[in-house]
Amino acid sequence: MEAHALRLNPGDDLRGVLDAALKARGAEAAFVVSGIGSLRGARIRYAGVESAAVLDGDLEILTLSGTLSPDGAHLHISVSDAVGQVRGGHVAPGCIVRTTAEILIAWLPEWRFAREHDPATGYPELVPRPNT
Template sequence: MKVEPLRLNPGDDLRGALEALARTGFVVAGIGSLSHAQLRFAGEPQSTRIEGPLEILTLSGSLTPAGAHLHASLSDASGRVLGGHVCAGCEVRTTAELLVAPLPPGSLTRTFDAATGFAELVILNP
């Protein structure tokens, strides 16, 4: 498997920067720090803002030109850990170091799934 390292800089929006790549693939690992985060917790319709500083303990997900699906676990200055769906508004504090496994263009997309109510992954060329 080919993987590509990526570093995001202070002030970058974690999700926005990954979506701006318009790349097809998977984020297989991610660490770093955030000034604040926007996470959507399981079963909740809206995201929650979490004030930092925060450490990114884990980050993974799928990337398609139609959007990203990312999950993260974060710890605060007291060591408490929260995790959930990464939304826009996760601002990099010092760095975010990511490992991305690209796939061929056109192999994945996202389309609305009436059963789940979300844009779900569709595998086009397995």
């Protein structure tokens, strides 16, 4: 495992930058261990809902974690607004950095993460495999 700290800048799309980081590194498996920072709006998909909710306004990232794979990221986030109301769910494209986002990624060069349809859940689920 190799750790890497990443700082995102104002205007960056959180999910887009993380997907691009995986591709640029040529990696096939990584975990987002933690993330903090701020957003100027977010798109978050709640449990059991097909489309993402749009959250407007300034938001603080309280937590960010998940997996990165060539088949797509699976990221969860919790954010708070100006009055401390907390919301959380799946990160969708459209979570735009307001001032900064500080992300810790753990690269796993000995693994390959894939997402394959799971008939039990109906979703593409993580399938970790040793990288040969």
